[in-house]
Amino acid sequence: MPIYKLKYFASRGRAEPSRLVFAAAGVEYEDIRFEPEQWQSEKESASASEKYPFGQMPVLEADGEVIAQSQAIARYLANEFGLAGKTNLDKAKIDMVVDALEDIAKDIIEMWYLHGGDEARKAEAKEKCLTKTIPTIFSALEKMLTSNNGGDGFFVGNSLTLADLAFTAHTDHHIDLLEEEATLAAFPKLTALRERVREQPNIKKWIEARPKTEW
Numbered sequence: 110m111p112i113y114k115l116k117y118f119a120s121r122g123r124a125e126p127s128r129l130v131f132a133a134a135g136v137e138y139e140d141i142r143f144e145p146e147q148w149q150s151e152k153e154s155a156s157a158s159e160k161y162p163f164g165q166m167p168v169l170e171a172d173g174e175v176i177a178q179s180q181a182i183a184r185y186l187a188n189e190f191g192l193a194g195k196t197n198l199d200k201a202k203i204d205m206v207v208d209a210l211e212d213i214a215k216d217i218i219e220m221w222y223l224h225g226g227d228e229a230r231k232a233e234a235k236e237k238c239l240t241k242t243i244p245t246i247f248s249a250l251e252k253m254l255t256s257n258n259g260g261d262g263f264f265v266g267n268s269l270t271l272a273d274l275a276f277t278a279h280t281d282h283h284i285d286l287l288e289e290e291a292t293l294a295a296f297p298k299l300t301a302l303r304e305r306v307r308e309q310p311n312i313k314k315w316i317e318a319r320p321k322t323e324w
């Protein structure tokens with residue numbers, strides 16, 4: 110097994126789907142968390158372009174090989190640990206879920222950057238997220254989940270995959286950043302899936318043990 114190091118800020122954010130993949134697989138890794146000032150000096154270090162190809166985090170080191178981009182990292186780990194579906198069609202379905210979640214993340218990030226600035230525009234962005242983006246995407250995901258074993262199992266196939274883990278990580282994030290518990294309420298199958306994933310023993314253990322962060 111390679112020696113894995115996952116580098117990110119002291120938050121769940123874009124690293125948490127990969128952390129959940131590690132947890133689900135029961136694989137050890139070094140969970141390196143930088144404070145903003147440490148990150149600044151990392152970025153200014155002589156080897157920054159090798160260690161951080163895009164000048165951003167998260168970054169994974171696997172036996173010294175550097176992999177950047179959060180989705181690439183999560184997919185790589187899921188493939189390595191058998192959480193990436195069995196067929197190319199399974200993989201495409203997992204990507205559908207992950208990419209749809211990224212569309213929500215884009216809207217939330219846009220809203221987040223208005224924080225402390227134009228409060229009216231921020232409220233407008235939040236409203237759009239809550240009344241349009243999330244309901245549209247969650248309706249499609251609820252339908253997709255329901256079409257697989259009645260929605261009482263997992264998004265794809267008969268076992269846990271990156272799709273379920275990414276959904277669980279992203280919904281925590283949405284709920285915290287939007288300060289809104291209600292986004293899932295209209296979607297009973299998605300709500301139950303999230304609980305099922307959070308109750309998986311390895312995931313439960315990680316959620317209890319992980320550093321408590323604001324987001």
Ligand SMILES: N[C@@H](CCC(=O)N[C@@H](CS)C(=O)NCC(=O)O)C(=O)O
Binds near residue numbers: 177
């Ligand atoms: N597309 C990239 C985006 C990465 C990204 O935006 N990283 C932010 C944190 S979430 C970052 O490193 N910000 C610090 C900086 O740009 O200096 C991914 O998914 O990994």
